[in-house]
Amino acid sequence: VEHALQGKMDQSAHLLSSIKSTHEAVDADIRATIADKNLLCKQQSQLQKSIKTVEGCIKENEQTFKRLSGLRMALEADMQDKGQGLDLDAKALSLDGYTNVEGSHMVGTARVPFRPTNWGRKTSQLITDSKNAIADSERLRRRVAKSDSDLAAAEADLMRDVQKALKFKMSSTMDAATALDNRLKNGYKEIESANKTKDKLVMALDQKDVPLTLVQQRYAARHSARPTREAVHDQVESALTSEFVQLNSMVKELNKKHKKVSNTIKQLNTDANSLENNLMDKKTAYDVDAQCFRMAQ
Numbered sequence: 001v002e003h004a005l006q007g008k009m010d011q012s013a014h015l016l017s018s019i020k021s022t023h024e025a026v027d028a029d030i031r032a033t034i035a036d037k038n039l040l041c042k043q044q045s046q047l048q049k050s051i052k053t054v055e056g057c058i059k060e061n062e063q064t065f066k067r068l069s070g071l072r073m074a075l076e077a078d079m080q081d082k083g084q085g086l087d088l089d090a091k092a093l094s095l096d097g098y099t100n101v102e103g104s105h106m107v108g109t110a111r112v113p114f115r116p117t118n119w120g121r122k123t124s125q126l127i128t129d130s131k132n133a134i135a136d137s138e139r140l141r142r143r144v145a146k147s148d149s150d151l152a153a154a155e156a157d158l159m160r161d162v163q164k165a166l167k168f169k170m171s172s173t174m175d176a177a178t179a180l181d182n183r184l185k186n187g188y189k190e191i192e193s194a195n196k197t198k199d200k201l202v203m204a205l206d207q208k209d210v211p212l213t214l215v216q217q218r219y220a221a222r223h224s225a226r227p228t229r230e231a232v233h234d235q236v237e238s239a240l241t242s243e244f245v246q247l248n249s250m251v252k253e254l255n256k257k258h259k260k261v262s263n264t265i266k267q268l269n270t271d272a273n274s275l276e277n278n279l280m281d282k283k284t285a286y287d288v289d290a291q292c293f294r295m296a297q
Contacts, residue, residue: 006260010260010263010264010267017271024176024179028172028173028176031172032169032172035165035168035169036165039161039162039165042158042161043158046154046157046158049154050147050150050151050154053147053150053151054147057140057143057144057147060140061140061144064133064136064137064140067133067136068130068133068134068137071126071129071130071133074126075126075127075130078122078123078126082123163293166289166292166293167293169289170286170289170290170293173282173285173286173289174286176282177279177282177283177286180275180278180279180282181279183275184272184275184276184279187268187271187272187275188272190268191265191268191269191272194261194264194265194268195265197261198258198261198262198265201254201257201258201261202258204254205251205254205255205258208247208250208251208254209251211243211247212244212247212248212251215240215243215244215247216244218240219240219241219244222236222237222240
């Protein structure tokens with residue numbers, strides 16, 4: 001019962017050690033995951049804000065483009081009309097009354113009375129609208145430039161956050177790797193100690209093999225020669241029996257200890273392999289994060 005309880009306790013201790021190592025790794029990854037989530041949420045918020053600003057600028061830019069295009073067409077048409085009017089007035093001014101000029105209109109046939117203000121009103125309004133549109137376009141360009149500057153500043157801020165998160169992750173990974181390395185070194189020491197214990201047990205078993213064989217041979221020799229006589233439990237018989245029982249009990253106990261130590265060594269090697277793999281994973285993660293950290297420098 002004591003042997004079974006001791007074996008169960010050893011097994012539970014190894015399981016507890018493995019669970020503790022796994023728990024520490026999971027806890028570290030949870031903290032890193034939370035930090036990554038917070039960083040990603042901040043990036044998402046910044047990107048959504050930038051996207052809304054850019055979409056608004058694009059929409060206003062399209063409206064401004066349509067407005068300016070319409071004003072340009074109206075100005076071109078008005079410019080052509082004013083050019084034609086200027087040419088006609090110049091021709092009228094150059095007439096001297098003697099030149100024969102054909103015309104289809106009679107003087108005084110205009111139905112709408114001439115008003116001097118009507119001639120330049122449309123042009124003045126077009127010029128005013130064009131100046132306002134140009135001013136609006138300039139304001140839009142300043143907004144686009146500010147939006148670009150704000151986006152660059154937000155990107156720089158996010159980059160600083162990424163660098164900070166990478167630095168924290170590298171520090172956490174290094175701490176975890178150091179702890180794993182220390183546990184691995186202690187595990188190697190335990191394996192070495194267990195192997196020494198196992199060698200001593202094997203040596204003790206070898207030392208008990210000859211005496212046990214000798215007792216068995218003596219007992220068999222006495223009983224084979226005089227089976228009836230040696231059936232009497234004399235002093236020699238009792239001594240041989242006692243020695244055999246004692247040696248046999250010691251061999252059984254040594255075998256139990258040998259089996260226990262062998263199982264312990266097997267479990268320690270399994271734990272060491274797990275720690276080695278975990279340590280290698282941490283070193284790889286650290287190298288990747290370090291490479292990403294150096295990219296921004």
